[in-house]
Amino acid sequence: MDDALARSEAAGPEPLPPPSSPSSPPTVDVPRPRRSPGQWLQIFVPYIPSFVPLAIVAAIVVTLVLVTGLAPLNGLFTSKFAPTPSSGPASWGILVFVTGSFLTAVPALFFSMVIGLGIAIASVVYLPRIVTRFLDPCVDLLAGIPSVVYGIWAYLYVSTYFGSTLNPFLFRNLSWIPGVGGPAPPLSGLGLPISVFILTLMALPITTLLIRDALRTVPRDLWESGLALGATRWEVTRRVSIPYGRGGILSAAFLGFGRAFGETVAVAMVINVEASYPHNIFQGTGTVASLMFSILDSAYGNSQFLAALCYMGLALLAITLTVNVAGRYFISKLSATEIAGL
Amino acid sequence: MMAASGAAPGASDPVLTVRDLSVISGARRRTKKRAILEGVSLDFPPHSLTAVVGPSGCGKTTFVRSLNRMVELTPGLTVTGEVRYLGQNIYDRHVNPVMVRRRIGMVFQRPTVFPTSVFENAAFGLRLVHEDENEVDRSVTEALQRAGLWEEVKDDLDRPALSLSGGQQQRLCIARALAVRPRVLLLDEPTSALDPAATQRVEATMQRLKEDYVLVLVTHNVGQAARVSDRIAVLQAGKLIEVGLTADVLERPREKFTEQFITGRFT
Amino acid sequence: MALPSVSTGATPDDNILFDRSARTRWRIGFDRWAGRLLPFLFLVAILPILDVVYYISKSALPTLTLKVLTDTSYRDPDALGVPIITTAEMMTLATLLAILFGLFGGIATAEFLSERAAGWARTFANMLAGTPSVIVGYLGYFAFCLYFGWGYTMIAGVLTLSLFMTPYIFRIADLAFSSIPRHIREAALGSGARPYQYILKVGAPIAFPQILNGVFLAVAIGVGETAPIVLTTHGSVILPQSLLSPAQFLTATIWENFNSPFPVAVALALQAAFILLVVVVGLNIVVRIISARYRKRLEGLFQ
Numbered sequence: 001m002d003d004a005l006a007r008s009e010a011a012g013p014e015p016l017p018p019p020s021s022p023s024s025p026p027t028v029d030v031p032r033p034r035r036s037p038g039q040w041l042q043i044f045v046p047y048i049p050s051f052v053p054l055a056i057v058a059a060i061v062v063t064l065v066l067v068t069g070l071a072p073l074n075g076l077f078t079s080k081f082a083p084t085p086s087s088g089p090a091s092w093g094i095l096v097f098v099t100g101s102f103l104t105a106v107p108a109l110f111f112s113m114v115i116g117l118g119i120a121i122a123s124v125v126y127l128p129r130i131v132t133r134f135l136d137p138c139v140d141l142l143a144g145i146p147s148v149v150y151g152i153w154a155y156l157y158v159s160t161y162f163g164s165t166l167n168p169f170l171f172r173n174l175s176w177i178p179g180v181g182g183p184a185p186p187l188s189g190l191g192l193p194i195s196v197f198i199l200t201l202m203a204l205p206i207t208t209l210l211i212r213d214a215l216r217t218v219p220r221d222l223w224e225s226g227l228a229l230g231a232t233r234w235e236v237t238r239r240v241s242i243p244y245g246r247g248g249i250l251s252a253a254f255l256g257f258g259r260a261f262g263e264t265v266a267v268a269m270v271i272n273v274e275a276s277y278p279h280n281i282f283q284g285t286g287t288v289a290s291l292m293f294s295i296l297d298s299a300y301g302n303s304q305f306l307a308a309l310c311y312m313g314l315a316l317l318a319i320t321l322t323v324n325v326a327g328r329y330f331i332s333k334l335s336a337t338e339i340a341g342l
Numbered sequence: 343m344m345a346a347s348g349a350a351p352g353a354s355d356p357v358l359t360v361r362d363l364s365v366i367s368g369a370r371r372r373t374k375k376r377a378i379l380e381g382v383s384l385d386f387p388p389h390s391l392t393a394v395v396g397p398s399g400c401g402k403t404t405f406v407r408s409l410n411r412m413v414e415l416t417p418g419l420t421v422t423g424e425v426r427y428l429g430q431n432i433y434d435r436h437v438n439p440v441m442v443r444r445r446i447g448m449v450f451q452r453p454t455v456f457p458t459s460v461f462e463n464a465a466f467g468l469r470l471v472h473e474d475e476n477e478v479d480r481s482v483t484e485a486l487q488r489a490g491l492w493e494e495v496k497d498d499l500d501r502p503a504l505s506l507s508g509g510q511q512q513r514l515c516i517a518r519a520l521a522v523r524p525r526v527l528l529l530d531e532p533t534s535a536l537d538p539a540a541t542q543r544v545e546a547t548m549q550r551l552k553e554d555y556v557l558v559l560v561t562h563n564v565g566q567a568a569r570v571s572d573r574i575a576v577l578q579a580g581k582l583i584e585v586g587l588t589a590d591v592l593e594r595p596r597e598k599f600t601e602q603f604i605t606g607r608f609t
Numbered sequence: 610m611a612l613p614s615v616s617t618g619a620t621p622d623d624n625i626l627f628d629r630s631a632r633t634r635w636r637i638g639f640d641r642w643a644g645r646l647l648p649f650l651f652l653v654a655i656l657p658i659l660d661v662v663y664y665i666s667k668s669a670l671p672t673l674t675l676k677v678l679t680d681t682s683y684r685d686p687d688a689l690g691v692p693i694i695t696t697a698e699m700m701t702l703a704t705l706l707a708i709l710f711g712l713f714g715g716i717a718t719a720e721f722l723s724e725r726a727a728g729w730a731r732t733f734a735n736m737l738a739g740t741p742s743v744i745v746g747y748l749g750y751f752a753f754c755l756y757f758g759w760g761y762t763m764i765a766g767v768l769t770l771s772l773f774m775t776p777y778i779f780r781i782a783d784l785a786f787s788s789i790p791r792h793i794r795e796a797a798l799g800s801g802a803r804p805y806q807y808i809l810k811v812g813a814p815i816a817f818p819q820i821l822n823g824v825f826l827a828v829a830i831g832v833g834e835t836a837p838i839v840l841t842t843h844g845s846v847i848l849p850q851s852l853l854s855p856a857q858f859l860t861a862t863i864w865e866n867f868n869s870p871f872p873v874a875v876a877l878a879l880q881a882a883f884i885l886l887v888v889v890v891g892l893n894i895v896v897r898i899i900s901a902r903y904r905k906r907l908e909g910l911f912q
Contacts, residue, residue, distance in 0.1 A: 052711070119651055126648060222454050316743075
């Protein structure tokens with residue numbers, strides 16, 4: 001035994017493995033660490049709950065697609081929606097309702113952006129802090145009221161005002177605008193104008209909040225620089241603050257639109273749901289969301305009907321998801337810390 | 343190292359006269375009143391650069407912000423006394439701050455360019471009042487030249503102002519202020535956020551500008567004051583303790599505090 | 610460095626003292642009027658809230674008796690006892706499920722996921738939050754009522770509602786843990802705490818008020834939802850016997866009765882709306898109080 005030891009010691013330390021090339025450092029073989037199943041678990045387990053929302057959204061899409069069966073329905077992209085026509089095949093034109101959704105959501109977006117901009121400017125620029133600390137949450141409270149409550153209030157109360165005063169006023173004085181003339185408005189006050197009214201109220205807290213936040217991000221220095229050049233508060237707001245916060249303002253538009261477009265119950269209660277194009281703005285029509293909601297039980301058992309409804313659902317989902325994602329993207333992207341000229 | 347004074351101060355009427363200016367905080371509420379400025383009186387003659395120096399918290403920023411009524415943006419402050427621009431009190435009841443600020447411009451500590459192009463930044467003040475495009479064009483060119491930035495940006499005036507370096511941005515802020523043709527330019531520590539090279543260029547610009555304007559420079563850097571100013575005013579705890587020609591104040595300070603402040607030796 | 614030459618001919622406008630031009634006076638006046646008139650736009654937002662509260666209260670309160678609130682006998686469908694209790698039961702279950710689905714995901718997103726993965730997870734959470742309620746209702750109807758074969762039952766409604774509420778809890782759990790100051794997190798993990806220990810012992814107490822807030826908010830949203838409920842569980846006049854019986858939600862009462870030709874039914878809808886308003890507004894106020902207290906309490910932490 002000692003001999004072996006002595007011999008190995010005499011031979012010197014074990015020679016290093018030859019370098020692979022004259023200039024590279026000596027390589028050593030290290031076995032790759034094996035991760036135990038427990039460690040793999042630790043890495044991947046957190047991903048499971050984090051993607052529950054994805055799973056739900058995926059489930060939604062899958063369900064809708066399955067129900068449609070991707071069946072090519074008759075007249076799907078037309079504007080004729082007749083599930084039970086007196087003659088001829090049923091036609092499933094979803095275009096009517098998509099148009100209806102836009103007809104209500106776009107004006108609502110317009111009004112809520114304009115009013116929201118005004119409120120935000122008043123709050124950030126003109127009113128003292130003490131007042132805005134109280135008033136801002138009041139506007140935010142608008143978002144907390146459930147849709148049904150808005151709906152019942154509008155249906156029972158506001159509609160009488162629309163029916164007796166506002167609609168006739170519009171009809172008499174603005175009938176030269178296309179879409180306002182034609183058949184006289186019904187006394188009930190339901191229809192498009194009141195839907196737009198409700199949607200404006202529902203989108204308003206979103207637009208106001210986002211524009212307000214966008215305006216508040218303007219650095220104090222920048223604001224004062226504008227004033228120091230002899231500009232009024234309005235001018236600095238218009239020429240400095242609003243361009244600076246244009247990301248937030250854009251996202252306010254997108255998210256407000258998403259809200260108005262997807263609103264279901266309140267619209268269903270006041271729009272006087274009808275499956276046809278209105279002849280003028282006072283008649284009833286349908287939006288995608290409100291129709292899907294109010295007519296589902298009538299569609300029971302009718303697979304084509306159900307498929308049509310799910311096509312509408314997919315369209316609605318596509319539009320709202322795009323708009324929402326785009327809206328959130330703009331919040332981060334365009335907040336005018338555009339460094340170094342891009 | 344000492345700046346040569348141009349026209350002898352006092353040879354013509356001062357453009358800006360400050361009489362007994364006091365700024366008090368908390369005067370209206372039950373909280374304790376605190377005097378930020380007390381009874382400051384000072385003149386600013388034409389074609390001069392006056393440096394306002396003093397330790398932190400001595401009120402120099404508040405002082406300079408009182409000269410164009412920017413001090414009103416801070417809530418809770420009461421301003422008494424007079425600040426007269428060419429004989430007219432800027433705090434007069436019938437005078438709106440917007441009117442004053444075209445004549446008395448201001449440059450801030452950090453470059454505050456707007457998120458638009460170089461041209462639009464410089465034209466900002468002009469666009470509020472002038473409509474004529476040629477007029478705006480001319481004034482922008484002239485302002486950029488006076489600020490010493492023209493050569494560097496003339497090839498592409500539409501590039502984003504934020505793509506300029508810090509020193510260039512600050513000179514753009516100066517050009518922006520000059521474009522509306524003020525008589526007085528207030529500069530609140532304009533080089534404290536800049537590196538030495540950029541600082542030097544801004545100082546060179548200031549030295550050129552004082553031939554045509556009245557400059558009031560707030561600085562905590564005595565060396566800078568020595569390099570560019572004609573007169574120095576020393577503030578301490580809200581009071582003006584010494585004012586005079588730069589050479590006089592630096593070589594033969596009258597007050598003990600001035601001497602300590604300048605040499606940096608507080609025994 | 611050559612300095613650009615300055616034309617000494619042009620001097621500042623000596624003649625003009627202050628800019629008193631007509632144009633400037635107009636600008637100042639416009640600004641002043643903007644400051645006076647714009648604040649009135651607040652009324653556009655505030656008057657409707659007041660009007661809703663006033664109208665519903667005025668219509669509902671006179672006929673609101675204790676009997677209406679608590680009567681659960683099936684003989685009298687004009688009482689709210691059934692919907693109220695059912696709603697409470699369903700909300701409790703749905704909230705618990707939503708917490709189950711959303712809380713862990715939110716915390717995991719904040720603590721364990723890489724920035725890229727977290728970005729995706731948050732995007733999906735936002736997508737789910739932005740989905741119209743009717744679409745979630747469709748999922749519930751087709752998946753639970755038809756495919757699983759449960760029909761119009763309480764469990765279907767509870768599950769659908771919980772799916773709808775999940776993203777709100779997810780987002781706020783994520784936000785709560787993400788906004789814990791880094792130095793606290795690093796101190797805990799750096800002294801050898803394992804991640805789950807940090808979450809339980811350090812993170813949870815700090816994040817708790819925010820998460821509680823989020824739960825209240827989710828409840829406020831869930832209790833006011835109509836579409837997911839109506840599509841998955843149809844009216845009943847008695848308390849649900851089991852998870853598999855139909856259930857009457859408060860909002861469903863409003864939806865079914867609001868356009869009824871019978872005044873009694875409409876009155877019932879109004880009373881239900883009143884209760885709903887009280888609950889929702891109450892929850893919103895509670896949420897605000899908690900946020901205010903939370904900010905004050907933890908001011909020292911966020912240096």
